[in-house]
Amino acid sequence: MKHTTIKDIAKKLGxxxxxxxxxxxxxxxxxxxxxKLVRKVVKQFNYKPNPIAQSLKNNRTTIIGxxxxxxxxxxxxxxxxxxxxxxxxxGYTIIVCQSNESFEREVLNTNSLIQQRVAGILVSISQETKxxxxxxxxxxxxIPLVFFDRAYEKIPASKVVIDDEKSAGDAVxxxxxxxxxxxxxxxxxxxxxxxxxxxxxxxxxxxxxxxTVSKELVLYGGLHESDGYKLMDKLLKENxxxxxxxxxNDPVAIGAFQRIKEAGLKIPGDIGIxxxxxxxxxxxxxxxxxxxxxxxxxxxxxxxxxLIEMIENGKGSMKKPKKIVLDAGLVIRNST
Amino acid sequence: MKHTTIKDIAKKLGxxxxxxxxxxxxxxxxxxxxxKLVRKVVKQFNYKPNPIAQSLKNNRTTIIGxxxxxxxxxxxxxxxxxxxxxxxxxGYTIIVCQSNESFEREVLNTNSLIQQRVAGILVSISQETKxxxxxxxxxxxxIPLVFFDRAYEKIPASKVVIDDEKSAGDAVxxxxxxxxxxxxxxxxxxxxxxxxxxxxxxxxxxxxxxxTVSKELVLYGGLHESDGYKLMDKLLKENxxxxxxxxxNDPVAIGAFQRIKEAGLKIPGDIGIxxxxxxxxxxxxxxxxxxxxxxxxxxxxxxxxxLIEMIENGKGSMKKPKKIVLDAGLVIRNST
Numbered sequence: 001m002k003h004t005t006i007k008d009i010a011k012k013l014g015x016x017x018x019x020x021x022x023x024x025x026x027x028x029x030x031x032x033x034x035x036k037l038v039r040k041v042v043k044q045f046n047y048k049p050n051p052i053a054q055s056l057k058n059n060r061t062t063i064i065g066x067x068x069x070x071x072x073x074x075x076x077x078x079x080x081x082x083x084x085x086x087x088x089x090x091g092y093t094i095i096v097c098q099s100n101e102s103f104e105r106e107v108l109n110t111n112s113l114i115q116q117r118v119a120g121i122l123v124s125i126s127q128e129t130k131x132x133x134x135x136x137x138x139x140x141x142x143i144p145l146v147f148f149d150r151a152y153e154k155i156p157a158s159k160v161v162i163d164d165e166k167s168a169g170d171a172v173x174x175x176x177x178x179x180x181x182x183x184x185x186x187x188x189x190x191x192x193x194x195x196x197x198x199x200x201x202x203x204x205x206x207x208x209x210x211x212t213v214s215k216e217l218v219l220y221g222g223l224h225e226s227d228g229y230k231l232m233d234k235l236l237k238e239n240x241x242x243x244x245x246x247x248x249n250d251p252v253a254i255g256a257f258q259r260i261k262e263a264g265l266k267i268p269g270d271i272g273i274x275x276x277x278x279x280x281x282x283x284x285x286x287x288x289x290x291x292x293x294x295x296x297x298x299x300x301x302x303x304x305x306x307l308i309e310m311i312e313n314g315k316g317s318m319k320k321p322k323k324i325v326l327d328a329g330l331v332i333r334n335s336t
Numbered sequence: 337m338k339h340t341t342i343k344d345i346a347k348k349l350g351x352x353x354x355x356x357x358x359x360x361x362x363x364x365x366x367x368x369x370x371x372k373l374v375r376k377v378v379k380q381f382n383y384k385p386n387p388i389a390q391s392l393k394n395n396r397t398t399i400i401g402x403x404x405x406x407x408x409x410x411x412x413x414x415x416x417x418x419x420x421x422x423x424x425x426x427g428y429t430i431i432v433c434q435s436n437e438s439f440e441r442e443v444l445n446t447n448s449l450i451q452q453r454v455a456g457i458l459v460s461i462s463q464e465t466k467x468x469x470x471x472x473x474x475x476x477x478x479i480p481l482v483f484f485d486r487a488y489e490k491i492p493a494s495k496v497v498i499d500d501e502k503s504a505g506d507a508v509x510x511x512x513x514x515x516x517x518x519x520x521x522x523x524x525x526x527x528x529x530x531x532x533x534x535x536x537x538x539x540x541x542x543x544x545x546x547x548t549v550s551k552e553l554v555l556y557g558g559l560h561e562s563d564g565y566k567l568m569d570k571l572l573k574e575n576x577x578x579x580x581x582x583x584x585n586d587p588v589a590i591g592a593f594q595r596i597k598e599a600g601l602k603i604p605g606d607i608g609i610x611x612x613x614x615x616x617x618x619x620x621x622x623x624x625x626x627x628x629x630x631x632x633x634x635x636x637x638x639x640x641x642x643l644i645e646m647i648e649n650g651k652g653s654m655k656k657p658k659k660i661v662l663d664a665g666l667v668i669r670n671s672t
Contacts, residue, residue: 077410
């Protein structure tokens with residue numbers, strides 16, 4: 001007897017294979033009704049969404065490799081949770097590696113995952129990564145690859161991202177509408193595409209409002225709290241007084257926040273502040289920090305879903321890379 | 337002497353390097369016969385694809401399985417970072433699973449890790465776990481097992497913990513010395529050993545100071561922010577007014593903190609508050625929350641080190657379980 005596939009179930013129900021797959025992974029986008037139907041047919045067909053059959057066929061494991069810059073970063077921890085959730089319900093496990101923002105380590109992580117014959121790989125690239133040969137190796141080896149948040153742009157792989165430029169523009173336009181005129185940007189490392197996009201959003205918003213873009217108000221640095229703290233310290237020491245800070249991410253915003261408070265300045269009275277990511281912490285500090293709500297858990301879910309679809313549909317699905325852009329709204333709190 | 341490579345072995349046997357590599361990774365497509373030959377030559381050449389040689393001997397991978405209740409919980413994210421750090425430098429990768437505090441899912445995770453022939457398993461048990469048969473299976477299968485933070489006490493496995501009772505006692509004694517007299521305890525779920533120990537520490541400290549232990553001041557609940565919020569809400573509604581809260585962990589402390597602030601009460605003036613773990617957030621809220629500094633990253637490192645030692649030293653090392661108790665000091669901030 002022929003082995004039942006997801007496609008058979010989809011055909012029987014007159015829905016797409018991807019809907020079946022998402023129904024099986026209990027995706028909240030799929031109606032309960034549909035899920036019930038799918039489960040019923042799965043039972044009838046005695047379909048086993050156990051990916052071991054697939055894994056045997058392509059000589060791979062049922063492991064998904066995940067490479068992030070840092071596991072304990074709130075954003076990535078939450079993405080990983082989302083990935084694990086979907087993987088678990090689809091019969092996969094996840095190997096988690098951290099690059100520690102090092103290109104070399106990212107390459108080693110990637111090679112190790114290939115060696116371990118993972119079924120697919122999910123990556124958010126390190127801030128040092130400029131060369132993508134290791135990712136080309138993955139794809140040339142027929143291993144599905146999906147980027148999330150930080151994509152390597154020069155190869156045609158699927159990715160799940162937000163519109164960083166638009167979101168940054170929204171945040172800065174909001175500041176301008178609130179009356180802030182001298183807005184500094186703590187921009188992160190120059191090399192990272194997502195940082196460039198957020199910087200572009202900042203510049204566009206200023207230009208659109210007829211404000212000048214001043215070089216001394218765009219400061220580059222890392223992505224941690226200590227970086228935000230140092231940059232704010234630098235501004236204070238140089239007696240450059242912006243009336244608001246737009247930070248490339250929440251840890252940097254928090255670092256600036258701490259230095260501003262230490263200086264006895266008032267938020268939002270003396271300086272307004274906007275972060276990026278909506279890490280838990282931004283809602284708990286006083287005043288709460290206005291930020292972009294980057295849907296981290298959902299990003300993990302989505303990236304895992306696309307990857308598993310690619311794994312289960314075979315090589316054909318790798319030829320048409322998907323780009324999923326998740327919504328990221330502005331969360332307004334008292335820091336502005 | 338030239339380092340032996342897979343190619344040397346392939347040449348010697350007149351087979352392809354890829355066959356050697358697949359034989360070494362125990363690929364099911366390679367005949368047992370070939371595998372035996374490869375192993376023999378590997379031995380002759382003293383070839384060490386460290387730690388693959390080891391993995392071959394025991395027919396396992398170089399993967400360490402990690403089971404935590406929740407990846408995105410600050411404490412566990414940091415433990416996982418520590419584990420990955422040590423694993424990476426020792427040539428291992430980690431599969432991370434979350435039980436979501438569900439016993440059933442923990443059992444499924446464990447079985448999946450066994451099936452994937454992991455080299456060893458690190459676990460922090462779910463709050464539902466009362467039966468340890470799945471852990472016994474792991475140990476009976478000769479797979480090294482180390483618990484961290486939340487250990488299953490009824491089997492003789494190694495563990496890395498802190499002295500929860502002593503730390504809790506220290507925290508409560510500190511509150512008493514500060515003049516607080518009516519100290520409530522938000523105690524977490526009754527089932528978890530670490531919660532029992534923290535509760536014992538609380539009770540001991542009160543008794544030592546000659547204070548009465550009042551049942552209405554010990555409240556049970558979950559381990560999340562929402563639980564702390566609800567319990568504080570309950571106290572306020574019932575008009576029970578403690579002068580301090582000792583929370584079983586930081587998320588619970590943060591939840592209580594939010595509810596107290598909402599009620600317009602002053603911290604530490606009206607109510608003092610102490611958490612447990614030293615999550616990042618406790619240093620960033622205003623006022624900062626006094627808490628026990630639980631060395632999460634170090635706990636991950638240590639647990640991984642012990643496990644890898646057990647993996648590499650073979651079965652003998654499993655007979656003498658180790659108990660590592662890490663130091664956890666009190667971090668005093670402005671909430672008390």
